[in-house]
Amino acid sequence: xxxxxxxxxxxxxxxxxxxxxxxxxxxxxxxxxxxxxxxxxxxxxxxxxxxxxxxxxxxxxxxxxxxxxxxxxxxxxxxxxxxxxxxxxxxxxxxxxxxxxxxxxxxxxxxxxxxxxxxxxxxxxxxxxxxxxxxxxxxxxxxxxxxxxxxxxxxxxxxxxxxxxxxxxxxxxxxxxxxxxxxxxxxxxxxxxxxxxxxxxxxxxxxxxxxxxxxxxxxxxxxxxxxxxxxxxxxxxxxxxxxxxxxxxxxxxxxxxxxxxxxxxxxxxxxxxxxxxxxxxxxxxxxxxxxxxxxxxxxxxxxxxxxxxxxxxx
Numbered sequence: 634x635x636x637x638x639x640x641x642x643x644x645x646x647x648x649x650x651x652x653x654x655x656x657x658x659x660x661x662x663x664x665x666x667x668x669x670x671x672x673x674x675x676x677x678x679x680x681x682x683x684x685x686x687x688x689x690x691x692x693x694x695x696x697x698x699x700x701x702x703x704x705x706x707x708x709x710x711x712x713x714x715x716x717x718x719x720x721x722x723x724x725x726x727x728x729x730x731x732x733x734x735x736x737x738x739x740x741x742x743x744x745x746x747x748x749x750x751x752x753x754x755x756x757x758x759x760x761x762x763x764x765x766x767x768x769x770x771x772x773x774x775x776x777x778x779x780x781x782x783x784x785x786x787x788x789x790x791x792x793x794x795x796x797x798x799x800x801x802x803x804x805x806x807x808x809x810x811x812x813x814x815x816x817x818x819x820x821x822x823x824x825x826x827x828x829x830x831x832x833x834x835x836x837x838x839x840x841x842x843x844x845x846x847x848x849x850x851x852x853x854x855x856x857x858x859x860x861x862x863x864x865x866x867x868x869x870x871x872x873x874x875x876x877x878x879x880x881x882x883x884x885x886x887x888x889x890x891x892x893x894x895x896x897x898x899x900x901x902x903x904x905x906x907x908x909x910x911x912x913x914x915x916x917x918x919x920x921x922x923x924x925x926x927x928x929x930x931x932x933x934x935x936x937x938x939x940x941x942x943x944x945x946x947x
Contacts, residue, residue, distance in 0.1 A: 634646060634911070634914075634915050634918075634926050635925075635926070635927075636670055636892060636893045636926060636927070637870075637892070638670070638671065638725075638727065638752050638753040638792050638794075638818075638870075638893075639752075639753060639791070639792025639817050639818075640792070641725070641752045641753070641792065643670040643671060643725060643752070643893075644667075644668065644669075644670065645668060645669055645670045645911045646670055646883075646887070646892065646893035646894060646911075646914070646926050647669060647670055647883065647893070647894055647895075647896060647907050647908075647910055647911040647914065648669055648670040648671045648672070648673050648727065648872065648893060648894070648895045648896070648907070649669065649671075649672050649673050649895060649896060649897070649900070649907055650673055650874050650895035650896055650897025650898075651673045651674060651675055651676055651729040651755060651757065651796070651895075651897075652675050652676065652699075652701070652729075652897065653896075653897040653898065653900050653901070654672065654675075654900055655674070655675050655715075656672065656674045656675065656711070656715035656716070656718065656719060656726075657672040657674070657718075657719055657722070657724060658715075658718065659904070660672075660900065660904050660907075661722070662904075663904040663905045664904070664905050664907060664908040665908060666719070666722055666723075666724040667722065667723045667724050667725075668908055668911070669724070669725075669907055669908065669911070670725070670893055671724070671725040671726060671727040671752055671753065672719060672724050672725065672726055672727070673727045673729060673755055673895055674711075674715065674719075674726060674727070674728050674729050675703075675705055675729065676703055676705070676729040676730060676731035676757045676760075677705060677707070677708055677711045677728060677729065677730055677731070677741065678703060678705060678707060678708070678730075678731050678732060678737070678741070679707060679708055679732065679737050679740060679741060680707045680708075681705065681706050681707040681710070682702070682703055682704055682705055682707070683702075683704060684701050684702035684703065684704030684705075685700050685701065685702030685704075685840060685841045686840040686841070687840060688838060688839060688840055689701055689702070689839055689840060689841065689844070690839075690844075691829050691838040691839055691844070693827070693829060693846065693848070693850065694850065695848055695849040695850040695876075696846055696847055696848025696849060696850035696851065696876070696898065697846075697847055697848055697898060697901070698827050698828075698829055698838070698839060698844035698845065698846055699824070699844050699845050699847070700839045700840070700841040700842075700843065700844035700845070702841070703731055703760070708741055708744050708745075711728075712744065712745075712748065716728070716748055716749070716750060716751070717749070717750075719750050720749040720750030724750065725750065725752040726750045726751050726752060727752060727753040727754070727755050727794075728745055728748075728751060728753075728754055728755070729754075729755040729756075729757050729796070730742065730745070730754060730755070730756060730757065730784075731757040731760045732760065733760060735779050735780055735783045736783070738756060738780050738783055738784050738787075739783040739784060739786065739787040740787070742754060742783075742784040742787035742788045742791075742793075743787040743788065745788065745791070746787070746788045746790075746791070751791065752792070753791060753792040753793070753794060753817075754784065754788070754791050754792070754793050754794070755794045755796050755820050755872075756780060756781060756784055756793060756794065756795050756796060756816070757796045757823070758770035758771040758776075758777050758780050758781075758795060758796060758797070758798075758811075759771045759796060759797070759798040759823040759824075769798060769800075771795075771796075771797050771798040771801065771807055771823070772798060772800065772801050772807075773807075774806050774807050774809075774810035775810070777795065777797075777807050777810050777811050777814075778810040778811065778813065778814040779814075780795075781793065781795055781810075781811045781814040781815055781816045782814040782815055784815070785814065785815030785816075786815075792817045792818065793815065793816050793817050793818075794816065794817065794818040794819060794820045794870075794872055795808070795811035795812075795816040795818075795819055795820065796819075796820035796821075796823055797811075797819060797820065797821050797822060797823065797858070798822065798823045799821075799822040799823070799825055799851075799854050799855070799858055800825060800826050804821070804822075804858050804861060804862065805861050805862055805865045805866075808821075808862045808865070808866060808869070809865065809866060812866060812869050817870065818869060818870035818871060818872060818892070819862055819866075819869060819870075819871050819872070820871075820872040820874065820895070821855065821858045821859050821862060821871055821872070821873060821874070821875075821891075822851070822854065822855045822858050822859075822874065822875050823845070824844075824845025824846055824847045824851070825845065825846045825851055825854065826843055826844075826845065826846070827843065827844060827845070827846035828842065828843050828844075829844075847875070847876070847897060847898045848876050848898040849876040849878055849882075850876065851875045851876050852875050852876030852877070852882065852885075854875065855873065855874065855875025855876060855886075856873075856875070856885055856886065856889050858875075859871055859873045859886055859889045859890050859891050860889045860890060860933075860934075862890065863889060863890020863891075863931050863934065864890070864934060867890070867931065867934075870892040870893075871890055871891045871892055872891065872892065872893050872894065872895055873886035873887075873889070873890075873891030873893070873894045873895070874886075874894060874895035874896070874897060876898070877894055877895075877896050877897075877899065877910065878899045878906070878910075879909075879910060879913055880910055880911075880912070880913020880914040880915075880916060880917045881913070881917055882910075883896075883910055883913070883914040883917075884914060884917045884918065884921075884929070887914075887918075887926065887929045887930055887932075888929060888931070888932045888933040889931070889933055889934075890930060890931040890933075890934065891930070892927075892930055894910075894914075896910055914926070
C-alpha cells in the first residue's frame with residue numbers, strides 16, 4: 634500500500650482532501666493521522682480571509698454544495714500554529730496554496746520552503762485570477778502554466794501538484810501545460826460549479842448563489858478526468874478525488890490511472906473515512922490479485938487480453 638509523492642514514500646495511497654479537514658485537528662480524535670498518506674490542508678493564502686457570507690453550505694442529492702470562500706487564517710498563522718502541530722504529530726503535510734495573482738502563489742511557495750513536515754504542495758489554481766477579470770487560472774492553459782512555473786521557481790525541490798477544475802472543455806491541455814511548466818503531478822478534480830434554489834424563498838440557497846458541488850454525484854466526472862489525463866500523460870502521477878466513499882470507489886480511481894486518492898466530503902458523515910477507505914482499498918486490491926497498489930495504477934487502460942501491468946511511479 635505504499636505510494637510516493639515525488640521522492641517521498643508515504644505509507645498509504647489515501648490522503649485527505651483540501652478544505653474538508655482544515656489542517657487535521659478536527660480528524661485527529663477519530664483516526665491516526667500518521668497512517669494516512671498525508672493530510673492535505675485547506676488552501677492557505679497570504680492574508681487571513683473571512684470567507685463568503687452564510688448560508689454557504691447546502692446538501693444536494695448524493696453530494697453537497699459549498700461556497701466557503703477560502704476562509705482561513707493566512708500563511709503567518711498557518712506557519713506558526715498549524716504546520717508545526719502536524720509535524721509534532723508525525724503527520725505528513727501536503728499544503729494547498731491559493732492566490733489571486735501569480736506572485737501570490739510564488740510568495741506562498743517561498744514561505745513554505747523547507748518547512749518541517751511538508752512533503753508536497755498542492756497548487757489550487759481553481760481560484761479567480763484578479764489580473765484577468767476574475768477568470769479562473771485552471772480554465773486557461775497559459776494562466777495555469779504561469780502559476781506552476783512561478784511555484785516551481787520559488788521552490789525547485791518540493792513535489793508540486795496542480796489541482797485542476799473539471800469546468801473546462803479540455804482538461805488534458807491544462808494538465809499538460811502544468812506538467813510542462815514544472816508540476817510533478819496533477820490533483821483531479823476540484824468541485825464542479827453548481828446551484829440550488831429554495832422553492833420556499835424562491836431564491837438560491839447559498840448567499841453567494843453558486844457553489845462547488847462535491848460528493849458521490851461528481852464521481853463519474855472525476856473518473857473521466859483522471860482517465861483522460863492518465864491516457865494522455867501516462868508517466869504523470871495523479872492524485873484522484875471526487876466522491877470517494879469506500880474502497881471500491883478508490884479502486885476505480887487507481888484503475889483509471891490515479892497513483893493515490895484524496896477523501897473529502899465523506900468525512901462529514903464519517904470522520905474515520907480516510908483510514909477506513911485505506912483498509913477497504915487494501916482488501917479490494919488483494920481480492921483482485923494485486924500484491925502492490927502501484928501494480929493497479931492505470932490497469933483499466935490495458936487492451937483486452939493484454940498481460941502485464943500499466944503503472945506509473947507515484
